[in-house]
Amino acid sequence: MSTINIAEPSVQIREKRLGTINAFTGAASEIVQQSQEGSLKDAKRKFSQCLGCNAQQAFCQLSMIKDVAVINHAPVGCAGEFADFNFTYRIEQEKRDLPEDIGRYFSTNIQEKDTVFGATKKLEETIHIAYERVKPRAIFITTSCASGIIGEDIESVADKASEELGIPVVTCSCEGFRSKVWTTGFDAAYHTVLRGIVKPPTKKTKKINVVNFWGSHVFDEIFERFGYEAQYIMPFASIEELEHCSEAAATIHICPSLSTYMGAGLSQLYGVPEITAPPAYGIDGTDGWLRALGKVLGKEEIAEQLIKEGHEQYVPQIEKLKERFKGKRAYVTAGAAHGQALIHLLRELGFDVIGASVFHHDPVYDSGDRDMDVLAHAVKTYGDVKDYRVCNKQSCELVNALIRSKPDFIMARHGGMTLWGAKLGIPTLLIGDEQFGIGYKGALNYARRIDETLDSIEFIKNFSKHASNPYTEWWLTQEPGYFQGGGSGGCGGCRTGVK
Amino acid sequence: MSGTLEQPRFTCALGSCQSVVAIKKGVPILHSGPGCGGQIQRLIGQGEGYAGGSTAPCTNAEEADVVFGGEKKLRSVIENSFKVIDGDLYVVLTGCTAAITGDDVAAVTSEFQVDDKPIVYVEEGGFKSNNYASHERLVNAIIDQYVHKFKESDEKIPNLVNVFASIPYQDPYWSGNLEGIKKVLEDIGLKVNVLFGNESGGVEEWKTIPNAAFNIVIGPWVGVKIAKHLKVKYKQPYLQFPYLPIGAVETSRFLRQVAEFAELDTEKVEAYIQEEEAKYYTHIEKMADFMLEFRYGIPRRVYSIADSSYALGFSKFLLNELGIIPGPQYIVDDIPEKYQDYVKEQFENISELQKRTVEVVFDPDAGKNQERLEEDAKNYEDKRLLILGSSWDKNLADKLKADLLIVSVPVQHRLIMNCGYTGYAGGLRAIEDIYDRVLATYR
Numbered sequence: 001m002s003t004i005n006i007a008e009p010s011v012q013i014r015e016k017r018l019g020t021i022n023a024f025t026g027a028a029s030e031i032v033q034q035s036q037e038g039s040l041k042d043a044k045r046k047f048s049q050c051l052g053c054n055a056q057q058a059f060c061q062l063s064m065i066k067d068v069a070v071i072n073h074a075p076v077g078c079a080g081e082f083a084d085f086n087f088t089y090r091i092e093q094e095k096r097d098l099p100e101d102i103g104r105y106f107s108t109n110i111q112e113k114d115t116v117f118g119a120t121k122k123l124e125e126t127i128h129i130a131y132e133r134v135k136p137r138a139i140f141i142t143t144s145c146a147s148g149i150i151g152e153d154i155e156s157v158a159d160k161a162s163e164e165l166g167i168p169v170v171t172c173s174c175e176g177f178r179s180k181v182w183t184t185g186f187d188a189a190y191h192t193v194l195r196g197i198v199k200p201p202t203k204k205t206k207k208i209n210v211v212n213f214w215g216s217h218v219f220d221e222i223f224e225r226f227g228y229e230a231q232y233i234m235p236f237a238s239i240e241e242l243e244h245c246s247e248a249a250a251t252i253h254i255c256p257s258l259s260t261y262m263g264a265g266l267s268q269l270y271g272v273p274e275i276t277a278p279p280a281y282g283i284d285g286t287d288g289w290l291r292a293l294g295k296v297l298g299k300e301e302i303a304e305q306l307i308k309e310g311h312e313q314y315v316p317q318i319e320k321l322k323e324r325f326k327g328k329r330a331y332v333t334a335g336a337a338h339g340q341a342l343i344h345l346l347r348e349l350g351f352d353v354i355g356a357s358v359f360h361h362d363p364v365y366d367s368g369d370r371d372m373d374v375l376a377h378a379v380k381t382y383g384d385v386k387d388y389r390v391c392n393k394q395s396c397e398l399v400n401a402l403i404r405s406k407p408d409f410i411m412a413r414h415g416g417m418t419l420w421g422a423k424l425g426i427p428t429l430l431i432g433d434e435q436f437g438i439g440y441k442g443a444l445n446y447a448r449r450i451d452e453t454l455d456s457i458e459f460i461k462n463f464s465k466h467a468s469n470p471y472t473e474w475w476l477t478q479e480p481g482y483f484q485g486g487g488s489g490g491c492g493g494c495r496t497g498v499k
Numbered sequence: 500m501s502g503t504l505e506q507p508r509f510t511c512a513l514g515s516c517q518s519v520v521a522i523k524k525g526v527p528i529l530h531s532g533p534g535c536g537g538q539i540q541r542l543i544g545q546g547e548g549y550a551g552g553s554t555a556p557c558t559n560a561e562e563a564d565v566v567f568g569g570e571k572k573l574r575s576v577i578e579n580s581f582k583v584i585d586g587d588l589y590v591v592l593t594g595c596t597a598a599i600t601g602d603d604v605a606a607v608t609s610e611f612q613v614d615d616k617p618i619v620y621v622e623e624g625g626f627k628s629n630n631y632a633s634h635e636r637l638v639n640a641i642i643d644q645y646v647h648k649f650k651e652s653d654e655k656i657p658n659l660v661n662v663f664a665s666i667p668y669q670d671p672y673w674s675g676n677l678e679g680i681k682k683v684l685e686d687i688g689l690k691v692n693v694l695f696g697n698e699s700g701g702v703e704e705w706k707t708i709p710n711a712a713f714n715i716v717i718g719p720w721v722g723v724k725i726a727k728h729l730k731v732k733y734k735q736p737y738l739q740f741p742y743l744p745i746g747a748v749e750t751s752r753f754l755r756q757v758a759e760f761a762e763l764d765t766e767k768v769e770a771y772i773q774e775e776e777a778k779y780y781t782h783i784e785k786m787a788d789f790m791l792e793f794r795y796g797i798p799r800r801v802y803s804i805a806d807s808s809y810a811l812g813f814s815k816f817l818l819n820e821l822g823i824i825p826g827p828q829y830i831v832d833d834i835p836e837k838y839q840d841y842v843k844e845q846f847e848n849i850s851e852l853q854k855r856t857v858e859v860v861f862d863p864d865a866g867k868n869q870e871r872l873e874e875d876a877k878n879y880e881d882k883r884l885l886i887l888g889s890s891w892d893k894n895l896a897d898k899l900k901a902d903l904l905i906v907s908v909p910v911q912h913r914l915i916m917n918c919g920y921t922g923y924a925g926g927l928r929a930i931e932d933i934y935d936r937v938l939a940t941y942r
Contacts, residue, residue, distance in 0.1 A: 001882035047579035050557040051536025075626035076504060077511025080538030083891060090894070104864075107504045110626050113600060124504040133505070133866065145532045145628055146595040149565055176532035177560045177596055358532045390620075395553050396583055418551035470526070470550040475583040482586060483579065 002366045004265040006170030006195035009155050010173035011188045011261070014181040014485045015042070018362045022180055024390035025481035028343075028356075031388055032376045035363035042180075043484040051392050053176035056081055057185025058142050062172065064089045064214060064235035065242065067137040069104040069130040071169035072125050073154060074144030078114065078176075079107040089235075091216045096236060104134040110146050119147065120157050127161045127169060133209065138168040140192060148175035168239075170196030181360050183257055183335070190262040193234060193242055194269065199268050201247040207231040209251040211259035215435030219252070222290075224440065225306060226299050233262070246270035250296050254279055254434050256365050257337040264366035276369040278377050279438070281341035282348040284313060285377075286439050292371075310438050310440035318349070318440075321447040324454075325350040331405060331426075332356040333391075333398055338434065340374035342411050345437065347382040349447055355387035355405045357480075359414070389480065395420060399471055400480040402426065409454060425464030429453040505866025506891045507542075508804075508831045508907050509669060512623035514539050515629025515637040515824025519590045520551035521667030522694070523701030526586035527551065530573050530604060533559035535625065543630075543668040543908045545915065556580040560596040570602050577611060577618070584622070587702040588645060590637070592618040598624025612644065619644040629833050632807075634666045635724040638694075642728065646708050653733060655708045658761065660688045661711045661729070663722035664743070664921075667695045670809075671910045675919020676743060683744075683775075683922045687754055689761065697917070708744060709733045713761060717743060718808035719845070720838040723744050736760075741845050743812035746926025747779045748819045775923045782927055783820070789934070790821065797937050798885035798902050802823050802872050804865055805907045806832035807842050808873065813887055813906065814857065815849055816926060821933070825849065827858040827875055829868035831907070834861060869895050876901075885933065892899045902936045904929075 002017045014020040023043035024031055034040045055078060063070050063085045072079050086103040093100060108126045110119045117192050123141070130139055141158055154171050162169040165247055172192040174185045190211075210219050210232045219230040231237065233245055238321070251263045252275045266272040277292035287307050294303025330351040332342050341357040346353050388407065391397040399420050402410070410421040412427040421428025429449060431437065437446045513535050527550070529536050540552050547554055558564070558572045558581075573591070580589060591608050608620035621640045623633055638890035652832045664680055665673040677693040684691045692707060693699045714729055714737040716722035726737035738760040744753035758768040790797065801823045803810035810828045817823040825846075834842065839861050846857040862868060869892065876884060876899050884901035886892050890911040898904035905913055906920075921930045 017793055046575045047583055048557060048559050050529060050536030050538050050540075050553050051559050052553050053531035053532055054602075056534050056537065075511045076507045076509065076629060077513055077535065077538055077625040079504070079507045080540070080542035082506065082542075083889075083911065086910045087890065098895060100893070100897060103505075104866075105505065107507055109501060109504045111501050112624070112627050115595075115626055122502070129503045129505075134869075138576060144595070145565075146599065149596065149599045176534045177562055177565050180533075180559075180561050182533065275765075294821070393553060416547070419547065468549060470524075470554060470584050470586070472583060472585045477765045 002368070004194065004268050004366070005262070006191070006265070006269065009171060011184065011191035013179035013400065014184045014187065014362065015179060016366055018366070020181045020362045021263070022360050022390060022392040023481070023484040024361060024388070025484060026388060028375055028379050028388040029384040031361060032373065032379055035361070035373070036370070038363070040363050045392070045394070045483045045485045046485050049396060051393055052182040053346070054174040054179055054182055054185035054188060055142055055144060055176055057247055058172050058189040059085065060068045060213070061186055061189035061234045062140045062142065063103055063105060065090070066236060066238045068239065069106065069134040069136040069139050071106045071108060071123070071126050071130055071139060071141045072144065073108045073141055073147045074120065075110045075146055076107050078144045079105065088214060092236065104130065104136065106130045110144070115146060115150050118150065118152065120152055120154065123152070123154060123157050124161065127157070127247035130232070131165050136167065136484050138170065138197060141169065141171045143171065143173050143174045143175050148178065168196045174425065182409060183360065186258055187261040189234065190259070190265060194262070194265045197239060197242045198246050198266070199243045203247055204249065205244070205247045207246050207248045209233055209248045209263045209272065211251060212252065212254045213258070213434055215254065215433050218435045218438045218442070221305065226293070226297050226302050228297065246272060248272050250275055250293070252293070253340045254438065255335070255341070256374070257335050257362060260365035260367055260372070267367065269482055274367055276367050276371045278372060278374040279341055280442070281437055282345040282443050283311070283318070284348060284381065285341065285344060285438060286443070288311065314440035314444050316331045318444050318447050321451055322350040324451060327352065328408045329354045331402060331407035332411050333358070333417045334411070335359050336361055338413050340378055342413060343385060344374065344378040344381070345443060345446060346411060347378070349445070349450070351409070353385055354407055355389070355401060356385055357389045357391040359391065359393045359402055361390045396471060396475060397480045399424070400478070401475055403476055404480070409450065422463055423467040423469065424464055425461050427457060427460050502918070504864050507863065508865055508889055508891070508909070509629045509833065509863070510539050510542050511625035511629060512627045512633035513592055513594050513625045514543060514669065515621065515623070515633040516555065516592050517543055517551065517668035518634050518637050518666065518695065519588070520548040521673070521696055522588060522705070523699065524549055524585070524587035526580060526584050526589045527555050528580050528589055528591045529555060529557040529579060529594060530569065530591055530597045530602065531557060531560060531625070532558065532596050532700060535594045545671070550584050550586060552817055554584070556584065560594070565596055566599055568602055570607050573602065573604065573607050574610070577607065581616065581696055588641070589616070589618040590641070591618065593623050595625045598622070598627065601875055617649070619647060619921060630669055631666060631721045631832055634669070634907065635721060638663070639728050641705065642732070646705050646903060647732070648735045649711050650706050655712050656690065656707070656710045657712055658688060659692070659707065659711045660684065660761070661694070661708050661714045662694045662717065663714065663725050664717035666721060669908060671906070671908055671915055672919045675917045676921045676925070677919070678917060679911065679921030679925045680744070683750055683754060684757065687758060687771055691821045711735055713737060715740065715757065718832055719811065719842050720807065723900060736862050741811060741841065742808050742815065743921055745812045745816040745920045746820045747923055749812065749815055750922050750926070751776060764904065779923045779927065782901045786930070797934065798823055798843045799882045800826045800879055800904055801885040801887060802826045802829070802875070803887040804831055804868050804872070804889070804892060805836050806830065809887065809906050811842065811845050816929065818849055820926065821930065825857045826859060826879070827871065828867070829872065830859060830861045831863045831865050833863040865891060872898070902915060902933070902940070904933055904936060
């Protein structure tokens with residue numbers, strides 16, 4: 001279990017806190033076993049392609065809190081995502097019947113001279129401009145490679161501004177180079193909110209924290225049956241709601257890769273219980289999750305009732321669709337835990353999951369609770385996945401693996417990967433809304449969308465006929481894990497984990 | 500301008516990696532932090548292209564590289580990029596991390612250059628400039644390190660011209676705009692190197708840059724440094740046209756200037772212009788009754804929150820061809836001060852018939868510009884307004900019940916393939932797009 005220390009301005013990075021790795025080639029059962037033994041080893045790649053960084057994940061969680069302004073203390077390039085998140089913010093506002101508005105994001109626009117003379121003055125100015133324009137309830141300051149290397153003391157700037165303006169002005173240390181695991185950025189955002197916004201509880205509420213992105217509100221109906229209410233955090237929560245999330249009855253996760261830091265933080269600091277069962281994906285996953293929830297809330301009978309209803313309503317429809325998937329070979333590419341949940345779900349739907357390329361691997365989560373290990377659960381229930389790779393979003397490795405395994409269907413969970421499925425003429429599905437697949441209805445939702453994707457073969461085949469391929473012959477005849485070497489160069493020493 | 504930016508509409512120096520993606524089989528190699536490529540892609544990207552986005556090689560700087568330097572890693576990534584990705588031209592671009600820690604990118608790259616590998620480096624550092632300025636440095640670096648080395652000759656080919664106009668991806672319509680410019684120039688008898696996109700011949704075309712008889716820069720500032728460089732290097736004179744030529748009036752003006760500069764057969768060029776204008780104005784006539792008689796309101800006043808080349812090009816076009824009067828123009832490309840008077844002068848001479856005063860504000864802080872625009876619009880509640888802006892302006896346009904034509908990044912509310920607004924055809928397309936947006940607001 002990791003210890004959450006909110007006295008520290010920066011979150012401890014995932015590779016140190018959890019032992020997270022970015023490279024693995026082997027079987028799912030092996031990575032599960034090595035995770036449990038603590039014997040996993042990371043590898044350094046001799047070739048790599050563009051990744052994501054901490055700052056993007058931190059911004060993702062901070063930028064849609066309803067009444068804030070976010071300042072990116074960085075050169076202008078690091079603000080590329082502002083517009084992207086604003087687009088999401090506005091679409092999701094509409095879904096939630098919120099008034100139309102834009103996200104208020106500012107770049108301090110660090111330039112060459114600032115890297116020599118310092119940029120704290122610019123930061124002070126930007127804080128004031130943001131405050132004047134937005135009158136926010138809080139201001140978050142995210143950092144960058146540039147601000148990190150020039151060694152800005154942004155902590156004191158934030159403290160001073162906070163005092164002057166009478167609102168929390170909180171820093172979020174998320175320099176791109178700080179962690180090799182970009183999901184550390186989520187942790188950084190939660191750390192910021194835990195140390196700067198959340199207040200100690202004065203009462204207990206009937207709310208359950210749902211730590212999520214901006215997914216649909218599927219938990220409302222479920223929690224209502226238990227007599228509770230969902231508090232979705234952090235996008236679309238208000239600062240006031242976040243202040244009080246310590247008073248909730250429990251915290252649930254839609255994806256442990258995302259949010260175990262927040263869950264563990266609220267649990268360790270304020271005693272909010274965390275549901276550590278694997279998230280509610282698939283029929284069997286939903287059964288287990290509902291039981292765990294019922295247990296924490298002391299309402300096991302309601303959980304059983306919901307399970308019964310869910311099975312009656314959805315399982316027959318799912319069974320019908322399953323017929324069509326029987327014997328089809330599926331490949332999964334996704335983050336970490338969500339990808340593992342998808343493996344489980346696809347197998348439940350009758351697919352033969354022949355392989356997976358996930359982006360990173362957390363051998364343990366912040367709660368320290370092994371129950372949350374989705375992959376262990378998947379392996380135990382449906383057996384091993386022989387070709388399990390941690391590919392760190394290296395599309396060259398994915399393309400190579402796909403060409404070898406020739407699946408009938410690809411399920412993706414992150415942008416930038418589906419294109420490769422389509423280029424190779426393989427029906428590929430990406431679902432953006434994480435909550436779309438939650439619960440029994442979610443399993444049916446997925447089954448229907450998969451069916452639809454498999455049906456749209458004309459487009460995929462035509463597209464693939466005309467698609468370009470930038471990869472060389474040479475590369476496509478190497479092992480996908482060829483570059484996962486430990487620095488020894490040739491491929492002899494670099495097939496980490498290959499049996 | 501160096502201060503706070505709300506809603507930035509350009510990216511950092513590393514953004515010129517997209518110009519590499521726009522070269523056929525160009526492969527950018529980013530020596531930068533892990534998120535840089537993604538940030539650029541999110542603002543100005545339009546899909547991965549051949550080897551951009553998450554296909555682009557990157558050293559993904561981590562803490563150890565910042566402390567101990569990243570040259571070794573860069574060498575390894577370059578070496579393997581050649582093995583893994585089938586490219587015609589590889590360009591190493593540095594981000595903030597390598598620039599601050601002082602990796603010798605030139606030395607590492609030159610190890611490959613001595614073996615005649617098609618590789619170029621540009622020492623940038625994200626904080627060194629924006630991507631308008633770095634685009635010029637990128638092109639000059641390719642000319643110096645690649646073109647100069649692999650060119651076949653310096654011999655001038657009569658009527659061959661290099662065009663430096665839209666910046667790939669930063670101009671969301673770059674592909675179509677280059678196509679439009681190439682078309683009209685070819686139609687008057689020139690051979691045209693556009694260097695980027697579908698209409699270019701890739702690196703083979705780049706190698707003929709020294710053979711061009713002259714160069715054309717379109718826009719008030721970006722590209723001038725390239726043209727000046729070529730003037731010294733290959734003794735090529737250049738012609739600058741200060742904005743995108745959109746529609747008949749400006750395209751004809753552009754072509755006449757080119758014809759004069761290149762000493763083309765004036766009669767032939769005039770004949771072409773007459774023919775194109777005749778076709779163009781047939782279409783204008785067709786829709787004139789709509790413009791004159793439509794009772795429910797069409798835009799009368801236009802604001803731009805755009806770069807200087809677009810703001811000028813569109814203002815001239817809208818005033819002369821559609822009767823839409825320019826309101827304040829907010830120029831957000833961070834244009835250097837020394838070019839600002841040149842832009843103002845262009846606006847002062849926007850009309851040939853009367854003296855017009857157009858307020859021009861140079862400020863890349865688009866959030867501030869939105870405040871200014873909203874304030875100004877209060878004085879024109881009787882008019883239907885048109886905003887030339889980006890997806891950031893959707894909210895403001897909705898609030899003011901204004902029509903929005905997106906001509907700047909970020910572009911999230913329309914899909915662009917080969918749409919472009921340059922030339923005669925581009926002008927017609929602009930008219931269709933503007934009134935399409937207007938008419939779509941009616942039930």
